[in-house]
Amino acid sequence: MKGQVLIEATNVSVAYRMSHDRAGTFKEFTFQLLKRQVTTESFLAVDDVSFEVNRGETLALIGPNGAGKTTMMKVIARVLPPTEGRVVVKGVVAPMIALGAGFNSELNAIENIVLLGTLLGRDPLEMRGRVESICDWAGLTEFMDVPIRSYSSGMLARLGFGVVSDVEPDVIVVDEVLAVGDEAFQRRSFDRLQSLISGGTAVLLVSHALEKVEAMADRVIWMDKGKIRMEGGPDEVIAAYKASVPR
Amino acid sequence: MDTTLPVYDSAALRTPIITELRNLWVYRGLIRLLVTRDLTTRYKRSVLGVWWTLLNPLLTTGVMWLVFGVVIGSRFGQTTEPYVVYLLSGVIMMTFFSQGFLATAAAITGAGGILTKVYVPAEVFAFATAISTAVNFLISFGALIIIQIWAGVGVPLTILLAPVPIILMLALIVGLGLTLAALAVYFYDILDLSRVLVQLVYYLTPVFWTLDIIPDRFHGLLRFNPLFSYLELFRDLAYRGIMPEAWVWLIPIGSSLVFLALGVWLFGRSWKTLVSQL
Numbered sequence: 001m002k003g004q005v006l007i008e009a010t011n012v013s014v015a016y017r018m019s020h021d022r023a024g025t026f027k028e029f030t031f032q033l034l035k036r037q038v039t040t041e042s043f044l045a046v047d048d049v050s051f052e053v054n055r056g057e058t059l060a061l062i063g064p065n066g067a068g069k070t071t072m073m074k075v076i077a078r079v080l081p082p083t084e085g086r087v088v089v090k091g092v093v094a095p096m097i098a099l100g101a102g103f104n105s106e107l108n109a110i111e112n113i114v115l116l117g118t119l120l121g122r123d124p125l126e127m128r129g130r131v132e133s134i135c136d137w138a139g140l141t142e143f144m145d146v147p148i149r150s151y152s153s154g155m156l157a158r159l160g161f162g163v164v165s166d167v168e169p170d171v172i173v174v175d176e177v178l179a180v181g182d183e184a185f186q187r188r189s190f191d192r193l194q195s196l197i198s199g200g201t202a203v204l205l206v207s208h209a210l211e212k213v214e215a216m217a218d219r220v221i222w223m224d225k226g227k228i229r230m231e232g233g234p235d236e237v238i239a240a241y242k243a244s245v246p247r
Numbered sequence: 248m249d250t251t252l253p254v255y256d257s258a259a260l261r262t263p264i265i266t267e268l269r270n271l272w273v274y275r276g277l278i279r280l281l282v283t284r285d286l287t288t289r290y291k292r293s294v295l296g297v298w299w300t301l302l303n304p305l306l307t308t309g310v311m312w313l314v315f316g317v318v319i320g321s322r323f324g325q326t327t328e329p330y331v332v333y334l335l336s337g338v339i340m341m342t343f344f345s346q347g348f349l350a351t352a353a354a355i356t357g358a359g360g361i362l363t364k365v366y367v368p369a370e371v372f373a374f375a376t377a378i379s380t381a382v383n384f385l386i387s388f389g390a391l392i393i394i395q396i397w398a399g400v401g402v403p404l405t406i407l408l409a410p411v412p413i414i415l416m417l418a419l420i421v422g423l424g425l426t427l428a429a430l431a432v433y434f435y436d437i438l439d440l441s442r443v444l445v446q447l448v449y450y451l452t453p454v455f456w457t458l459d460i461i462p463d464r465f466h467g468l469l470r471f472n473p474l475f476s477y478l479e480l481f482r483d484l485a486y487r488g489i490m491p492e493a494w495v496w497l498i499p500i501g502s503s504l505v506f507l508a509l510g511v512w513l514f515g516r517s518w519k520t521l522v523s524q525l
Contacts, residue, residue, distance in 0.1 A: 016523060078255050078366035081519045087257040093366070101364035106288045115284065118277045119365050125276075170252060 007053040012085035015042040047226035060217035091170025099160030105149035281375035337454035347380035351424025403488025425510030
């Protein structure tokens with residue numbers, strides 16, 4: 001079913017409330033309410049963005065810090081509701097926004113695999129059956145009954161990627177996570193992503209590593225100050241983006 | 248396979264209460280996991296482990312019994328029933344309330360690290376926390392039954408109905424916890440404020456004092472404190488062996504439903520702002 005649209009963002013805007021104007025205490029809030037000034041001032045992190053990602057396709061978001069890339073990812077990952085516009089995502093979504101989010105440092109690898117898998121919407125019993133192959137992939141079999149608070153960051157990243165990529169997702173949302181770990185891990189996680197993509201997974205990727213984007217993405221969107229600045233093939237968009245960065 | 252794909256549509260309408268109930272069902276595996284995780288990791292580094300759940304209310308009761316029963320004496324302890332049983336039953340119910348209510352509210356902000364990275368309905372964390380305080384309560388309820396037998400009160404048949412006030416209390420805790428979590432989005436101070444209020448309520452509820460030290464004309468006023476009737480209901484059923492009067496049933500049932508509905512409604516209204524501020 002190639003060509004089926006899995007991610008559809010239509011005129012999405014996300015506004016954050018400005019924190020310095022937020023009523024901090026009950027007293028302030030009451031006064032502001034009385035003066036009819038409850039803060040409405042907000043900051044548009046994403047401003048009227050639309051795009052689609054098809055099955056088996058990889059779309060990358062690039063742009064400077066503060067362009068709204070991560071916010072956009074969070075909207076697609078369902079973590080953040082859009083303020084305006086609409087998002088429709090079909091299928092099982094695997095968010096790789098921060099590998100290891102959801103892990104409990106007091107628990108060991110086995111318990112954490114079950115915990116994270118369940119957080120991602122899978123059945124705990126089913127996850128228990130996946131423990132061995134995940135530990136095996138992550139190269140953590142001999143440490144699987146050690147509390148993960150004694151793990152190195154590379155080990156945590158391998159475990160996290162192992163679990164998230166194990167759920168056979170239809171949609172993967174990746175935020176810079178492929179930049180962690182050693183060369184061997186990066187290559188293996190890249191290969192695993194590739195095999196998922198050829199199996200029909202749609203990928204939304206956010207990265208500052210432009211060579212990686214060039215190698216992986218079918219299409220690239222350049223975001224700036226919450227808006228889409230340019231959209232197209234990786235070569236032309238990356239070249240234009242690079243040219244815009246002052247030396 | 249494509250027709251059966253789960254679909255996330257941000258424009259889909261959220262039906263209050265129905266959405267929450269469905270989420271609890273869909274995420275029941277996670278709730279079970281979070282509850283067991285909470286119970287097993289809480290005391291992981293302590294020597295006595297889970298026994299603390301049993302020891303905590305017993306020690307609190309011991310201290311109160313010393314202060315109010317022995318030192319101050321009959322001023323507080325004018326009961327026809329053993330004071331220790333009266334005290335312990337009050338302590339475990341009020342601990343259930345105060346810990347459950349505050350922990351449920353804190354559970355949502357506490358899960359911020361997860362909620363900003365993986366989609367999980369926030370109320371799942373609130374519910375799991377409330378359930379694990381309920382499990383803790385059940386353990387201390389076991390202690391109460393042992394003390395009842397030891398003090399010679401015995402175990403009346405009405406104890407079979409004791410789950411009713413416990414479930415009503417759980418509903419109250421979830422409702423108040425969600426209300427607090429929703430309000431904390433707009434003014435964070437309310438978390439500190441409610442910690443103080445819980446203390447106040449503790450003293451306004453007959454946990455360690457009995458009704459007869461209060462002048463009769465204030466008794467009607469006391470009924471405005473809903474927790475009073477939760478405690479009465481629980482005590483009547485757990486060890487007095489009395490079938491409570493209608494009003495004793497009405498207030499817990501009414502107040503738990505009202506607060507549960509209020510909490511779910513307020514939470515549903517503010518969850519969009521809530522996640523963006525975690």
